[in-house]
Every structure is written in structure tokens, then in C-alpha cells.
Amino acid sequence: MRIAIVNGDLQAIETLRCVVEPVTGLEVCWTALDGKEAVARCAADRPDLILMAMHLPEMDGVEATRRIMGSTPCPVLVVTATIAGSFSRVYDAIAAGALDAVETPRRLEDGQAIAGADELLRKIGTVGALMAPPAQGVTPGKRAPRQPRPSDGGEVPVVAIGSSTGGPQALGVVLSGLPADFPAAVLVVQHLDARFASNLAQGLSRQTPLEVRLLERPERIRPATVFLPAREAHMVLDGRRRLRYVEARDQAHHCPSVDRLFESLAALPGLAGCGVLLTGMGRDGAAGLLAMRRAGLMTIAQDESTSVIWGMPGAAVRQEAAAAVLPLDRIAPAVVRHIRSLTEPGRMSLGAFDE
Numbered sequence: 001m002r003i004a005i006v007n008g009d010l011q012a013i014e015t016l017r018c019v020v021e022p023v024t025g026l027e028v029c030w031t032a033l034d035g036k037e038a039v040a041r042c043a044a045d046r047p048d049l050i051l052m053a054m055h056l057p058e059m060d061g062v063e064a065t066r067r068i069m070g071s072t073p074c075p076v077l078v079v080t081a082t083i084a085g086s087f088s089r090v091y092d093a094i095a096a097g098a099l100d101a102v103e104t105p106r107r108l109e110d111g112q113a114i115a116g117a118d119e120l121l122r123k124i125g126t127v128g129a130l131m132a133p134p135a136q137g138v139t140p141g142k143r144a145p146r147q148p149r150p151s152d153g154g155e156v157p158v159v160a161i162g163s164s165t166g167g168p169q170a171l172g173v174v175l176s177g178l179p180a181d182f183p184a185a186v187l188v189v190q191h192l193d194a195r196f197a198s199n200l201a202q203g204l205s206r207q208t209p210l211e212v213r214l215l216e217r218p219e220r221i222r223p224a225t226v227f228l229p230a231r232e233a234h235m236v237l238d239g240r241r242r243l244r245y246v247e248a249r250d251q252a253h254h255c256p257s258v259d260r261l262f263e264s265l266a267a268l269p270g271l272a273g274c275g276v277l278l279t280g281m282g283r284d285g286a287a288g289l290l291a292m293r294r295a296g297l298m299t300i301a302q303d304e305s306t307s308v309i310w311g312m313p314g315a316a317v318r319q320e321a322a323a324a325v326l327p328l329d330r331i332a333p334a335v336v337r338h339i340r341s342l343t344e345p346g347r348m349s350l351g352a353f354d355e
Helices: 010-020 035-044 061-071 084-096 117-131 167-176 194-205 258-266 286-294 312-318 328-343 349-353
Strands: 002-006 027-032 049-052 076-080 100-103 158-163 185-190 211-215 225-229 234-237 242-246 273-277 298-302 324-326
Touching: 002 010, 002 035, 010 027, 010 117, 027 035, 035 049, 035 061, 049 061, 049 117, 061 076, 061 084, 076 084, 076 117, 084 100, 084 167, 084 194, 100 117, 158 167, 158 258, 158 286, 167 185, 167 194, 167 328, 185 234, 185 258, 194 211, 194 225, 234 258, 258 273, 258 286, 273 286, 273 312, 273 328, 286 298, 286 312, 298 312, 298 328, 324 328
Parallel strands: 002 027, 002 049, 049 076, 076 100, 158 185, 158 273, 185 225, 211 225, 273 298, 298 324
Antiparallel strands: 234 242
């Protein structure tokens, strides 16, 4: 994996080199002392991962991340002296497209040991796993999906949305297009450190007329409400139409997992609604979206041209998990039309994806 280091502190750059370069399969391909230089270097030589500091001369890490994601997108891991001390800025970088954040490793007094090295390498390893090619034998959706499930009139329809890299902005676009009287519950899994869950909820609540709630304990779903996980556990819907947490005992690279949410919906008889997979790195959500489609639920993937990184939705498209592949600005109208077709007699679901 080719790694770039963007940091205004030469000592920090050297420490990061000492952590990265001894590891087989990792190399530092270039370094930059400020955000402006990083944007230019990335355009000329795109790395597999950027270790991005927040406090930089010329252009800070938030703006550099935003510009890189807009021109030559690649995975960005925020590396900062203290996450707590730069909390708002770190979240802004994640909202701009950074994958995650970690505190800068530092040498201990003996000059040999480096505190924080293991955590940095763990996060780099997670990015590497997301970049790995899909396992052989992934089964595309060859089986014809069942007929779309109509609402039985007493159940609340569900819209489940999964996202990762670039997700906060994409979620804002989708949720802002849903009306205040939206008759479905909206369940969202965004790949995000639980420390930033309240920031995401607050940001989305300013962009949508729907109520935005962090799930603190098991709770029944209700219309016109957006539910987000508040902790690092899988959020699932059970047979009593309650959202609850399942502690992670699997090898999922993300917790909460989009796949786990989608698969829980596919397993519920009589549930009506749709699944939406937005921009993001990796493949989380693709298998779950396929399960939803096979169970008769409508499925949508964001298209490549409007995705920051077309990893998750691209994987879904390759598995034929998406009934529709739409640009970001068309997803909310399509979702609204589909949900209305389930809840209002006489409306046709097939028109949900018309221009």
C-alpha cells in the first residue's frame, strides 16, 4: 500500500515514517508540509491512503480533504495530536470524506518505543482490507426478485440507507428531499466512529424536516423519523419492528455494519420499503442489498458519477443487487414515489424511477 503523509511537523513526519515503513507491504510514496501541496501531489501521484494532519499552513486538513475528494478522491485517514482537542475540525474532515481519525503516534522518553503505533497500523489495516479485491464466488443476483411487498396498512414502511466515504454530505442531500409527512421510518448506518454520532445527527437535523434520533435503547420505528446508531454495535430491526443493537461477534470491517441492517430487514415477512446504498469505500451493504432485493424490497444504488468513491454501490451493482442506479439528486424523489406507492392506493411503484 502506497501511503502519503501530510503534516507540517517534520518530526511527526519522521515518526510516521518509522511506524509505516518497517511493515511489509507499506511504503511512504510522498510527503507534503501543507494542504495546498498535498492537493497538487495527490493530483500528480494518487496514493492508496493519505495520513492527513488537521493544522496545516496554506490550507488546513479539512479543506485539503474536501478538495482531494472533489478532484482525485482517495482514502484519507485523519492523524492529529489530539482528537478531543480538535473534535469539531476532525468531524468536518470526516464529513468532507475522510474515513476515520487516529491520534498521532509519539516517541516515548526512551526514544525507541512509539506510543500509538499499533492503533495507527490497525486503522491502516482496515483500509487495506476494504481495498482488497472481492472474494471469489460472490454470487450475483441471478434469481429473479420476488414481487415488491405492499404495505399491509398497519405496518410502518422502512427506508434503510447505508453510506461511508462522502456519506454525511450524500445523506444530507437525500434526507433534505424527504417531506415532513413522510410515511416511512428511515434507518441510517454511516461508517463513523461513535464519538461523532451526535455531530452527524445534529448536522442532518438541520437539513431535513424529519426528526433525527440516536438509538440509545430498543425502540419501535415510527414514520417521519430518522434513526442513527449511537454506539459501535450492529443496529438491526427485529420481528416486533423494534430497532435494537446486536453486539459484534463477527469479522465485519465496520461496526455498525450496513449488511447487518439490510439483512435484518430482508428476513422480516410483511415488511415494506426500500434499501439505498450511497457512496463509500469497500463492499459493506452490497450483500445486504442483494438480500433485500431477493426478498421483494426495492433497492437503489448511487451512481458512479455522483459518488465520492463508488466502492459500496459499485459492488452492489456488480452483484445485480440494485433495481435502480441513480444520481444522488434523483434518489430522494424516487424513494418518496416508491413509499407513496406502498401506502396510497392506486399509485404505481413502477413509476418510481421515471424521469
